[in-house]
Amino acid sequence: MSLNLLALIGAMLTIATPLVWAGIGELVVERSGILNLGIEGTMYLGAFVGFLAALRSGSVWVGLVAAIVAGLLAGALMGLFAVTLGLNQHVSGLGLTLLLIAGCEFTFRLLYAGERPTLDDKFRVLFRGADVIDQHWLTYVGFLVLAPLAWWVLGSTGLGARVHAVGENFEAADVAGISVARTQYAALIVGGALMAIGGAFLTLAVLGSFNLDVVSGRGWVCIALVIFARWRVWLAVAGALIFAGTNALQLQLAITPAFGDVPGELMLALPYLTVIAALAIGGRGVRYPGSYLKAYRRG
């Protein structure tokens, strides 16, 4: 059995990229006290809208911008349900995901029934060379810019303190003059944009095309990762790498002769099972943010 370590790490980074973008998005939202089960649908939306815009305009950049805008709107919509209306977050998030996925599939079938359009122009891979540094720029930005920036903002700025306060104790934040609603909306909107970028990465950088299974549960994995990471940015990145690692391992092993008998599906399932196992081991005594799942009403 031969294992190309560099290729493995390279694949790991690429696979981890949407998880890092969308995962940090979900992390920010959950820090403010909201569980956003609309993440799967938002990633899907970003993947589809990005692809559609890129196809129609001929430019992947336009696609990316369109995906970001779509993500902002999806986040705001979740804000309407969870913050303004105070609906049950499990159900409204799931409803949003179902709506967005059905909507994207509907539009895709309407426009391209039977066809399989591809992009001429994908996001290029930068710095061709050894497999590890053979990445798209969104990967570099994700790991080297987004993660440190998120860590810094959440930990060392007034903005991060506000998010922390809102997520721990609504009243404390309110009494300190922080607008709970505005903070949560901001977290949702930013988070939505990040989730959409994670989805757009799949179609605009990796695949160059769209299919109905493009996200296939990655959003749910992000939810698990965020809890596993105890809402800490670096742990979330590490978790993303672990999940991606098992996924990349599966791809490598599937093509090596000695492992041919192990069904591919088992290997595909391995990452999910790894996350569940990690939750089982590391999830003991997790202290959820104080405002988790609650809606704030004054007085």
Add this chain to the structure above:
Amino acid sequence: MSGAHSSNGRTGGPLLELDGLTKRFGELVANDDVSLSVAPGEVVAMLGENGAGKSTLMKMVYGLVRPDAGTVTMDGRRLEIASPRDAMAAGIGMVTQEFSLVETMTVAENVALSGLGLGRVDRSAVRRRVTDAMDRIGVSLDPDRLVSMLSIGERQRVEIVKALFHDCRVVILDEPTAVLTPQDVRALFETVRRLTAAGLGVLLVSHKLREVAEISDRVVVLRRGRLVGTRVTGEVDDAELAALMMGSADAPTAVSEPDTGAALGLEVEPLSERTAGGARAAVLEIEGLTLTRGSRDVLRDLTIRVGGGEIVGVAGISGNGQTELVSVLSGTEPASAGRLVVAGTDVTRAGVAGRLRAGLGRLTEDRRGSVVPQLSVEQNLVLEDLPAYTRRGLLDRRAVRRHAEELIERFDIRARPGDPVATLSGGNMQKVLLARALSRGPRILVVSQPTRGLDIGAYRYVHEQLRALRAGGGGVLLVSEDLDELRSLSDRIVVLLRGEVVGEVSAVEASAERLGVMMAGGVPA
């Protein structure tokens, strides 16, 4: 009443003026056209029973609730207060009843939270500013400690520093002494005097006559949402204030009753003729009870005995194991070591059902946590006893209804059997819980904070029931932070500190000072 206190009035005009404030919640009128004023350097006390509308009024001033009508004026300028931020900007600070602190942040971070912008936080500068403020106000706390590690008294001090951190002209204190020891209360009043000396106005919300007498210059009385009187503190006596608070129908004789006095926070004379209940058979025996959480002993080797026909009070500063003692006794948390015997039956290993069968009744401080809000009154009343109302697999609805009607009659519960429990007032909910606990004829009733937040009528009713249980030969273990309540009811009082019993006094010897010293860990003279 003593406590005449010269106010450092400045240019004479009032600092803060409330004019015609009104608030309705659905059909409930919480405040009806309330107007009052506070001068610089003046302490105005707002008196009223629980439910009179004091908190709602203060929340309107602080921007947590929007008034339906009325205005708030500072220095003659009308204020538009849509959120706490506006109130802070106008110079109003508030120390809330339920502390609003972020547990996972440090003291300094909590205090400075309101002043943080969006950008980078200079931690050392923040720390310096907070330490300066604490010195200014006369509070000493470690700014880098996590709030989750602080005691109740310390947390309140953080709240005070927080409220005064930005430039304040008026400070509102909402029931500040509710969870403090006598010593802490003294420290608080010291701080208030410093503030008024500096020219701040103070609005103190309370239902305790004694404290109001000590610290205020003027008193306004609220009843059922309306302002029913304004008096100068030195020129009015307890009876008149009590009359205003409760309505003259209940009034002048009322204050001489120990329960009413206790409810109003007045001095309670320990009654000298109380039988020593020790000779009667024990209905509750706690032996060597220990509860370990993580590496800490939350309860350590507790031994308490309650005899039939006896009320044993448990005193102590909040957070010294009282809540844990009640949960272990209730059966919701297993003890780490020790023995528990209810009316002769060893229930150490028994679950809730077993303890109820042995004769244990419980009334905990978490009222809302003991009822299922969306279920009806009748369903809640049988919740502890469901198997008894089941016939052939299905619930016997008629039996449940009959049981509920009987209890509603007996305990004077103002509700119908089918009403969802969530719609009941605090007092009525407590009656439901009391009915549920007492209707099974318990041999020993464990109660915790039974009258917190209740109006005088409900307060007296609960005490009546407890005395009736004692008269019938049952025992009561009364855990309460209200020293006056403990002294008014108990035959003996034990004091809890850091999970251990550090002392016991009989009713006659139980003065507030003595108990206060023991609660703080000292040895009484």
Add this chain to the structure above:
Amino acid sequence: MRFVLRGREPRWLAPAAVAVGVLVTVALTAIPIRLAGANPPAAFERYLVTPLTSTSGLYEVLLTATPLLFTGIAVALAFRAGYWNIGAEGQFLLGAIGTTAVGTGLPDLPAPVALPLGFAAGALGGLAWAVVPAWLKRRVGIDEVVTTLLLNPVALLVVQGLLNGPWRNSESGFTDSDRLGTAYDLPALVPGSRVHWGFGVAVVVVVVVGIVLTRTATGVRIRAAGQAPRAAEFSGIAVGRLQFRCALVSGGIAGLGGASQVMGVQHQLTSGISNSYGYTGVIVATLGGLGALGVFLVAFLLGDLSVGAQNVSLVLQVPAQLGAMFSALLLLAVLSAMSWRRYRVQWRPPRASAASESQPERGPTR
């Protein structure tokens, strides 16, 4: 204009909120219908009315509603107990697997044995899939939302793995399973229609769960555990154990749905055996108010919609996903409308109370 908390809620408000939700949904879905080039009123007629106008259409609706009854009541039961079972999809699939295992492994049993066995295997499969998240919640305190959710894609992978490998069709070589023994065919409920006895079983299950929830002591305990777990514990209800059991029963009922779908419709296992029934079950449960009657009505409605959507997709060229869009939107719209019930609009602030009539009129506070 401001929003003010109501005092008491008039009885007509809840149905009115539902009606508003429906209207909003219809209005919003008219947009994609138009974009697809169809006429909304005509489309809606085909979606909702046409299937009900013929007996064959009616039977199709009942057929389509059958799996939704199972997953809907399964989710409703779990949600009532406070257990957020989002994994009905995976449990449904595992039920299908269980039934296929006995159906292809023991194909020659007589029908009176085969059918109950098929159902039992389905229930067991669904229950088995629900055990791990339920156990993790009970023993380790892990939130069940994530664990149940993640097991859904894994369940699909299991199905695909089996179909690509050991259960690959021995005759055709396609990736669907062998046909189950004919003894495992659920007979038609109404002769000549496709409605099968699975519908009957579904109705019975829904009714039984409904009775348990509303009329038994266990039902009171379940509702207490779901609404106020601390209060329930205090009253001696073993909340953890109760939720665990409800989680398993919920999984088992979803598994029955899978069994019913295999034995009644497809007679084999395919990777498309579930058309998002598990996720739609969440919609059915929530819109149905977590009650038996509501589950019936909403499952029927969504079945109607689904049949209509197939028709519309063929005739009017509107992609069938509109049905799924409609149901998700309906969920969100009705929930939103219901949340408004507690408030009413106040156009002008009230004048000062009668007691102070003599005082000058105050302007509105902003």
